[in-house]
Amino acid sequence: MASQRNLAASLGVWSARHRKTALFGWLFAVIALTVLGNLVGQKSLTEADYGTGESGRSARILVEAGITSPAPEIVLVHSDRLTADAPEFKKAVADAIAAVEGTGLAQGIGDPYETGAIGEDKHDALVQFSVKGDPDTAADRIQPVIDALAKAEGAHQDVTFGQYGAATGLKGINDSLGADFTRAEFTAVPVALGILLIVFGALVAAVLPLILAITACVAAMGLLALSSQLVPVDAMTNSVLLLMGLAVGVDYCLFYIRREREERAAGRDKESALRIAAATSGRSVLISGITVAVAMAGMFFSGLTVFEGFAIATIEVVLIAVLGSMTVLPAVMSMLGDRIDAGRIPGLRRTSRARAADRKPGRLLGAVIKAPALFAVLGIAFMLALAAPALSMKTEKLGFDQLLPADNVTAQTAKRIEKVFPGAPAPAQVVFRAADIDAPATTAAIEEFQQRALASGQVRNPIEITVHQDENIAVINAPLAGDGRNATSAKALAELRNDIIPATLAKAPGAEAAVGGDLAFSTDYNSQLKSSVLPVFSFVLGISFLLMLLCFRSPVIAVTAIVLNLMSVAAAYGVMTAVFQKGWGDELVGTTAVGAIESWMPLFVFVVLFGLSMDYHVFVVSRVQEAHGRGADNRTAVAHGIRATAGVVTSAGMIMVAVFAVFGTLSMQAFKQLGVGLAVAVLLDATLVRAVLLPSVMVLLGRSNWWLPGWLKWLPQLSHGEEEAASAPAPRSAAKESPGPDQAGSPDGRLLTNR
Template identity: 60%
Template structure:
């Protein structure tokens, strides 16, 4: 006989008995996590840690040499009428240079260094002579350049006003970072804090009471805050990327609210049946608490798959997600039962007239009852139609194109920073983001190096895929040189990638690598970095897919002791992910409906999104699957046959699943309104997948498939009987009959089917008395 376990029930019982300890312990945990995390500081991912492949090798050479690369800036002076040699044009260029050279960092000296005039040769003037490119570096620490760029921006603005006959535009590391900091950061902040009141509003509708609505949001936010402190601590082992905090809030709010809703809805349902507060809470801990535990473990295991990618940004987002989900699960299992025990029926305080009357947790969903009547009567037709729709949505994935988007595709084209980038790219192809060859030498003073630079320059230009200005610069007093090489093309297109291949496979090997003094000469830059990133990501796909699918299957197998349930979970989740991919392909690659989210289709899906979405969606989809199937299994264990259990499980969970999905879709859709194309795709992909998962899959396909499988749903080979037996219902607690209420029709006072019971499910159109009357009570499986 398999052993029986219900860890969630044990934790919930302890919390309810030690309410003050649980609540104050949680608050102390949150405060300590924040304080200690703040004191420890956060380690950010460096370029050396971020890089992979050849570009990563170049970054490590720079890092090992202790070189602090300055923030580079470019100022484009252009005119449709004047050419670079005209007096007015030249005067504007010289004025810009003088004004920029005169800028100062308060109490620290000049703000700029290494000024390169376009008239000094080496390609500073465009081929049509109507544009000139001024290049310089910001002085001081490149990390602080964004804080020191404002005087330079002011000087350029003043020059722009003094020379109306020409256009003067600035683009670079520091000015670009400042634009992102001022614009995109505010964009993110607005979206993040729009999601919170949105979630609260939906919860008010779902529960019809202020306190009940505030609890899930409060739990989710405190879990996010605590996880932020833990992330700062863990960053000293695994540095944090720029997107980690945003992803952590997005996922933390979604799962934190979901987990609390699952728990709270079941507790309210049991109270509505007439259970006393203590019993209702114990049942909620044993049922929904267990679902929360399994769901959380599934999300954590799925996200752990990203640790196999070998990409520091992915590892950072994975660790952030794991921490916030782990914290949300901990809060749901400990402080939530304690709070519910303290509040009792006061959790319904602040009832909203009209909404409170709409909440009937024990009656099930009438809408879903009618839908289920059709599904359970015609399960084969439903499975074919619902499955066919999802497969049809998945078909466009066959032609999906993935790419790292250049700036003018990543951001709306009407933004000034994008227009400046396009102008520089048009006048000086490859100018905004040239390739860089990092040359490590044995003796930097060897006179033969000058000949090597000349040979390299001639070979690069002769290839027809690279052009001037090709600049060679020694990095301080080190033995490292950096060669800047503008590539043909737009930076991330086929032309640029072909140019990169020529540079790496032909030009460098036939010139620099033949010099005895050169130890290494890897190529880096935006084009190279993106190429290496995509290659690494492609190699990581198979192990990540295998890890996530394998562990999800094993977890479902252990949780439900059923081969069919585990396999069904995998297939249904793959369908939801595939359909989301298909919708993304239609919208962002082919442009169908792109105007609805305020964008122009860039013609491709951002390369990192499909893999990251797969992992997140696989974890989040299991939330609903575990919650719904646990309720079905609970009813089955109490004596219902499969169709009865499916009907009961879907109807009783439909309300909370619908509310939870609405919150998730709303939160993710907010991120679809951001300016950055990658965040739009991320938000839309998540929103579409969750919407399909909560409706087509959980409402139609799951009950149809389980109905068709019948008792085969619960098949477990004898050789797997050693698997632990986990409670799915209230078996782990002593459950008396509800006081003052009739025992539910299908059960006797001990929770098992009453002898001779002939169940009929109102609203489903399904009369079980025809096929399963007078069944013998069945004890729980195992």
């Protein structure tokens, strides 16, 4: 039979024949992207870039007017023993003010004895000030103030100084992100290497996927720096890129190398084995990569710039990883030949008996094939049980003190301030623009706003007003009732927007008023995310269906893939809700439940998991279709596909789980939620879904798996076979493993020749 070619096979053959070109071309591309990326630098999102809705409009008004509000900071002076009227306490407050003023970085320093920022029990006082200069760089310049306060605190035994604000908070986040990123790099790589050593039992074979994955991440970071000039990115984007790059990069190489070694073990010569690996596993990698990239593109429908950055970063690293596995990997494998098994680890050498065991149906698979209905019901029930907590999932934009560990000093300061001075750390910010900010009617409107806001009980003192006369804009900071993010504060924000402002500020001539601030931002952010769920889900599900339909020419298999992937996502949601919202087992991941899931997490986890789950589905079902295309009946083809991929899917799944679990051990709450959610979902997907649910459902569906409506007969026929050249006939040992049209199979998965 004449061989059919596909893109993966053609790239694999070309790379093997032009090894130096492929290898040095890859190295040149990685170095060039890295150098260019470092030259231009990565462009980060500004505060205005994050916004959406009314809070986003308030930020844009300030940006368009060229107004940059200095970063606000707060020093909490606290004593368990002394009260604010004690001389020692007053001296501590004065020293704190002197320390801040002495740095030359502060402006508008407020003495709490003049502003009234003293707690009801008089054990706390707030020294409020702003950081001079650009607020976007304040976090980089706040350290001298921190040091000065630490030095001043040493002179007072019974008084402590705590600092929190826009600059301090951002510095804390950036420091934690940097530490977490470094920890992830130095933990995930050794863990992945350890698993690969167990999988391959050889140092060279284990190191090769890691090298390619790491170089793919390096290249993608350089490319991200270039693309960020057009679409700025969030500080977490590099970590997300590393997470995805290591996971998919190692997996794709693993698929490729395992298939090539499988063919070599079956007696193929190295050229034929590499060609078959390129045409089969290489093709699966290509389809999987495209599916993941397309799924990630769903984030563009969120309407949020931060998601656009995540989408671009993940798409870039996935496509680079696919390109590397389809070009430089075949070139290196061709160079190495059987030397890929060099560096054998004692005790990990896989014997022929072990390889033979791989070809026998496992007990679980045999049981699933014999009783598919029972295992389908049990598997679905278990997944639904895990997903059940998600019915009460609560999402919100986590505050600074929720993102960082509970024992973080700055986070503790923020919690204390919120408790004693509700709303003080994060007041609502009303941006008021009028035709003439100094006009009597405008001034009267501002005064009426103050009176009505305080009378309503929804806004508290001190209300701070900053007037920018040249721009005809007033910025009003109004502390809300409640703690700044609870139901009381949400009610106060709604009344401020819907009643107080329309009755006061909005009546001024040519007036426009928009409410920003942390709670307003969180409210608008969540609203935008909720409105984007339908378009994002519809795009990802629709495009995934079309890709699976095109790949396998079966709407049944496409629908099965979507349903099984949705079950994995639902289970991940359930576990995340149970751990991080309800606190079930939160101590096992080294955290304290914060009572909510980070608002962007569900949408991001859905997109990522849906893309990654397709990796395994394409890889497994491709092997099923290989066997079915060679004449095996449905039951035998399913058993063969599961058995042939069980080892590599389990290995790949364990690597992904290990990488994601590393992120679950980091300090940032967002990383913990992301790592735990992805690790649990991939673990379930690589084991329960692929080993139990997929085979049981495909056996139950029988011939329906391969049903194609007549009006879809025009779909192209894509081969899933070995596609070896006619000049490289299969050896006898391989022929026994590969049924042809004259062969049938037994229900236990063994391939038998008809007599």
